[in-house]
Amino acid sequence: MSPDRGRTPLERWFLPDRSVWRAIGALVSVLVLGCLWNADGAFFALGTHLDALWFIAPFGILACGLTVVIISGGIDLSVGSLVALSGVVFYLLLARHEVPGPIAAATAIGIASVCGVTSGLLVGFARVPPFIATLGMMAFARGLAKSPWTSDNVKITQYPDPSFVAMLNARIPPLGTPLIVPVFAVAAACTWFFLRRLVSGTRTYAIGDNERAAVCAGVPVRRVKLLAYSIGGLMAGLAGVFFAALERQGNPDGGTGYELTAIAIVVVGGTSLAGGSGGASLTVLGTLTIGYIRKILDINAVETSTQNMIFGAIVVGAALMQSVRPSRR
Amino acid sequence: MTPTRRANAATFVLLVVILVVLAGFAVSAYALLRATRERASAEAARAAAQQAQVQARVAESMAALEAERLREGATANTPAASTAEASAIRIGYSQCNRGEPWREQMDKDIKAHAAKHPEIQLIAKDAQNEALRQIAQVKEFVSGKVDTLIISPKDTSLTAAVAEAFESGIPVIVLDRAVEGEKYTCFIGADNRLIGAEVGKWVVKTLNGTGNVVELKGLASTIPSRDRSEPFHDALKSTGIKVLYEADMEWLSDRAREKMQAALSRNPQKGSIQLVYGANDPAAIAAYNAAKDAGRENEIIFVGVDALPHEGVEMVRRGVLAATFEYPNGADLAIETALRLKKGEAVPKKITLGTRLFTRENVDQGGTPIPAKP
Numbered sequence: 001m002s003p004d005r006g007r008t009p010l011e012r013w014f015l016p017d018r019s020v021w022r023a024i025g026a027l028v029s030v031l032v033l034g035c036l037w038n039a040d041g042a043f044f045a046l047g048t049h050l051d052a053l054w055f056i057a058p059f060g061i062l063a064c065g066l067t068v069v070i071i072s073g074g075i076d077l078s079v080g081s082l083v084a085l086s087g088v089v090f091y092l093l094l095a096r097h098e099v100p101g102p103i104a105a106a107t108a109i110g111i112a113s114v115c116g117v118t119s120g121l122l123v124g125f126a127r128v129p130p131f132i133a134t135l136g137m138m139a140f141a142r143g144l145a146k147s148p149w150t151s152d153n154v155k156i157t158q159y160p161d162p163s164f165v166a167m168l169n170a171r172i173p174p175l176g177t178p179l180i181v182p183v184f185a186v187a188a189a190c191t192w193f194f195l196r197r198l199v200s201g202t203r204t205y206a207i208g209d210n211e212r213a214a215v216c217a218g219v220p221v222r223r224v225k226l227l228a229y230s231i232g233g234l235m236a237g238l239a240g241v242f243f244a245a246l247e248r249q250g251n252p253d254g255g256t257g258y259e260l261t262a263i264a265i266v267v268v269g270g271t272s273l274a275g276g277s278g279g280a281s282l283t284v285l286g287t288l289t290i291g292y293i294r295k296i297l298d299i300n301a302v303e304t305s306t307q308n309m310i311f312g313a314i315v316v317g318a319a320l321m322q323s324v325r326p327s328r329r
Numbered sequence: 330m331t332p333t334r335r336a337n338a339a340t341f342v343l344l345v346v347i348l349v350v351l352a353g354f355a356v357s358a359y360a361l362l363r364a365t366r367e368r369a370s371a372e373a374a375r376a377a378a379q380q381a382q383v384q385a386r387v388a389e390s391m392a393a394l395e396a397e398r399l400r401e402g403a404t405a406n407t408p409a410a411s412t413a414e415a416s417a418i419r420i421g422y423s424q425c426n427r428g429e430p431w432r433e434q435m436d437k438d439i440k441a442h443a444a445k446h447p448e449i450q451l452i453a454k455d456a457q458n459e460a461l462r463q464i465a466q467v468k469e470f471v472s473g474k475v476d477t478l479i480i481s482p483k484d485t486s487l488t489a490a491v492a493e494a495f496e497s498g499i500p501v502i503v504l505d506r507a508v509e510g511e512k513y514t515c516f517i518g519a520d521n522r523l524i525g526a527e528v529g530k531w532v533v534k535t536l537n538g539t540g541n542v543v544e545l546k547g548l549a550s551t552i553p554s555r556d557r558s559e560p561f562h563d564a565l566k567s568t569g570i571k572v573l574y575e576a577d578m579e580w581l582s583d584r585a586r587e588k589m590q591a592a593l594s595r596n597p598q599k600g601s602i603q604l605v606y607g608a609n610d611p612a613a614i615a616a617y618n619a620a621k622d623a624g625r626e627n628e629i630i631f632v633g634v635d636a637l638p639h640e641g642v643e644m645v646r647r648g649v650l651a652a653t654f655e656y657p658n659g660a661d662l663a664i665e666t667a668l669r670l671k672k673g674e675a676v677p678k679k680i681t682l683g684t685r686l687f688t689r690e691n692v693d694q695g696g697t698p699i700p701a702k703p
Contacts, residue, residue, distance in 0.1 A: 042594050042595045051591075051593075055590065096364075098360075103353050103356050103360075246586070248618055251582070298588060301595070304548075304549060
């Protein structure tokens with residue numbers, strides 16, 4: 001059940017549970033690392049921080065959707081392919097068919113959501129294991145993104161940029177914050193509201209914690225799972241539109257391996273892959289942590305091989321920290 | 330709110346989202362349909378015009394032929410088709426992975442060049458990046474007794490299959506990636522080291538020997554990445570050009586964008602980077618986009634490699650890239666070699682392709698060829 005249960009509102013705000021402090025600790029230690037290893041002062045420039053946020057925010061949106069799925073005790077491997085599919089559909093409609101931007105974006109997000117709903121139906125109603133169902137969706141969505149009806153396996157571009165793409169890449173004065181950052185904030189807030197303020201969210205925790213007990217308690221398990229995977233698909237579609245705008249192309253090969261980055265974000269934040277615990281605020285902290293790690297490694301021009309090793313060690317380290325945590329069950 | 334009302338609220342919100350999305354669906358489906366219909370009618374008109382043109386041309390050449398025959402005083406009774414029939418040549422063509430844009434271009438070029446020769450019957454197969462599938466395809470071609478086999482192998486695991494085809498008497502033309510040993514007829518491949526060196530030369534000339542450069546390399550474990558990078562560094566030695574920042578972009582445009590952002594934040598003063606060399610065109614284009622997001626695209630020169638017609642060359646034409654160097658696929662030479670083999674002519678065991686430089690000045694003339702080193 002939700003960890004907020006049985007707390008007064010004061011405690012809820014001022015005594016977050018230990019996983020939040022752990023995630024904050026991880027972020028602070030990464031920031032300290034950045035200050036020490038600052039690449040001749042590049043780390044102290046405002047632009048570096050905006051770039052770090054800009055780069056990681058779409059991954060954060062992916063991770064928000066994935067958080068809900070993982071809390072329900074499942075996993076969604078298809079988000080990377082859904083990013084490619086949504087980006088291809090978005091650019092196809094925008095550049096080739098001259099559909100107005102908002103409608104193109106809504107359609108792209110809609111198609112990704114339909115894929116999410118399908119995964120949800122498979123997992124919730126047909127009882128296919130989440131790993132298998134979303135693995136299938138991963139291959140299917142990738143195929144659809146490359147099919148003759150969509151991209152025909154060619155990157156879709158337009159030059160100069162369509163005005164809607166320029167709008168999505170816009171920076172907001174006075175700091176020059178990229179638009180994607182507030183969008184990520186809104187997505188995270190929506191995820192938080194769903195998980196902590198709606199009864200479906202509480203039920204998601206219940207299913208992830210102990211599915212059999214949830215069934216006995218009368219939780220509509222199938223419907224809640226459907227909802228979780230739909231949110232995962234929706235967020236992947238949203239992220240896909242922003243990825244396409246950033247790359248200025250609908251790339252059928254895009255999004256490869258993004259599901260792993262998103263899972264890493266969720267895990268580093270402190271949401272347990274076993275389900276039943278975690279939350280949106282943890283995922284936001286995980287997003288910032290991973291974003292800053294990558295930025296610090298990049299501005300110091302660390303070799304890719306070393307980067308991968310450091311990245312792997314950090315993910316495993318975060319998982320180790322979780323296993324130390326006293327079990328909630 | 331009671332739990333039930335909260336559940337209702339959640340359902341309501343989801344319903345609204347789905348409705349909005351469905352409305353979007355309907356509108357864009359309509360737009361798509363309309364656009365498709367318009368395009369179909371435009372295409373039909375174009376096809377009709379084209380056909381008329383072709384017919385006119387055929388009639389013209391027939392008339393010319395007839396006139397010649399009359400002049401020679403010969404009676405026109407030898408059908409031209411039978412000569413083509415007699416020398417018909419069946420070419421089996423196995424591509425390791427059509428999924429890559431460069432290889433897709435190779436497929437298109439092979440088909441286009443084969444179509445120029447009516448006597449060629451081309452059987453094209455795609456192994457979808459699986460060595461086993463490609464081995465099976467080679468065996469199918471051998472048992473189907475094609476006249477010539479053109480193969481762009483996935484890797485050296487194709488050596489045995491290629492040798493088997495070669496020993497059964499079928500001439501084998503190996504494209505781009507080599508197999509081990511000598512059991513093939515002809516290898517045609519491009520030279521990444523030449524390209525790396527030529528990029529280096531061009532950069533030294535363009536920057537007049539001084540400046541700061543960012544290099545976005547391919548995946549470190551791949552040989553093309555090393556071959557496009559090392560000669561580039563050699564060319565910059567003992568000049569005033571410094572490579573400020575170099576990083577692996579793993580042949581991925583999203584990684585290239587990330588690395589370019591890092592290069593820009595390491596060198597935040599305007600004018601601190603003069604040139605970016607991307608080991609392929611998508612990387613150079615992604616770097617341009619990253620610089621554009623930072624408002625610095627006009628102070629930097631972008632150079633790429635590959636020069637696919639719809640990608641690098643197009644971006645040179647639009648002024649995004651200053652230059653791109655072609656990594657040729659040898660499709661024209663492969664078809665030509667197949668025809669020469671059919672005629673019984675000798676062909677070299679190894680053909681190394683040159684490259685071609687496209688810049689804003691020469692892009693409309695089709696670039697400047699740079700021959701391979703002997």
